Amino acid sequence: MPSSVTPAERIAGDLALAIHRGLIRPGEKLPSQSKLKDSYGVAMATASSALGKLAAAGLAYSVPGSGTFAQRTDRLFDRPPVLDVLAASALCRHLASLSFGPDTDVPTVPVGGSPGWDDPHADPEKVLAPRQVDVSALAGLDRHILRWMSEAFLTAARRLVGAGQTDADVHLVESARSILRDGGRRPEGQPGMAYYGGPCPEDEDVALRIWPERKRGAERPADPTDPWGGRYSNEPPF
Known part of the structure; x- marks a missing residue:
């Protein structure tokens, strides 16, 4: 992380990444201010600020007397933008690890969906299955470009949750959503x-x-x- 990132921004970014990766499940209680204080060696006010930044980004909510909990963000396009940026980062990183020969069919990649959507015991009316996205446009890129895109999205996502979204981030968020929506292909007619x-x-x-x-x-x-x-x-x- 850049040296200009504050401790509160770093903690908020770490928690956002944990939510994106499913290490913190929707509705699960987040680490308390005291736990964050001890884990990161920061002041209680810094830990409180980090949880506040996470809530401001739409990733958490507080229940008086109970603590702070991860927000439900199951649906793809009505969830906080930072999660779409993180998902685009993960998708680019995944593609960079694959190899496609000249006669290889480029796969589709599952995007979105509820955690545990394939659990046979889950209520089908309460979970959302992922969408299959054709990534043929991205698969044609050099793997170093894909890794750079992944790292750039990850850094941007941490900044978004730590410092907040600005008007200058509109193209960033729309680029991530374009990748998740249609694999980054150019819209017809453009x-x-x-x-x-x-x-x-x-x-x-x-x-x-x-x-x-x-x-x-x-x-x-x-x-x-x-x-x-x-x-x-x-x-x-x-």
Whole structure:
């Protein structure tokens, strides 16, 4: 974890990961403030703050006089975003461990579902079976890219539960949900990245601040095949 992460954020991230992995089951009582204090060697206020962050992320709830409990998060798209980011991390890590030959059928991967959904004694009306997601788009990526994606999602999930979600996290959460929903395939009708490019915030572009004359004028139509989104003139930038 980065050195800037506070002890409370680290503890909250650890608990979120334990909930995601099923080490803490839905409805199960979380470690008490006293237990966290002793386990992590922190002050009681830090332990209390960690549980508060977990509750703020939608992963826990408190019962006065009884303690803090893990929230039920069985359904895929109405649960806290941090769990979708963690699930996308796990999916990418799993795919990075597999090998696909040229004639190998890319498998589908189960996503979501209630813990213990395949228990023969479970009430079928109270559990949700996982969805099978075609991961052929992700399976074509280099395993190092998949591992990087997994680690990036994991780091982001810890930050989300520790520090809270901001407006800048919208694309992060939607990317994770796209992976869980359809294996990261491009939606039908959306142009490829090489032809789209997309808008770039002007305050991110140093070149245009140094050479503002190189920005495409409003009178010149944008070229849809321009990978820079039609923002530059035809003159070389340097």
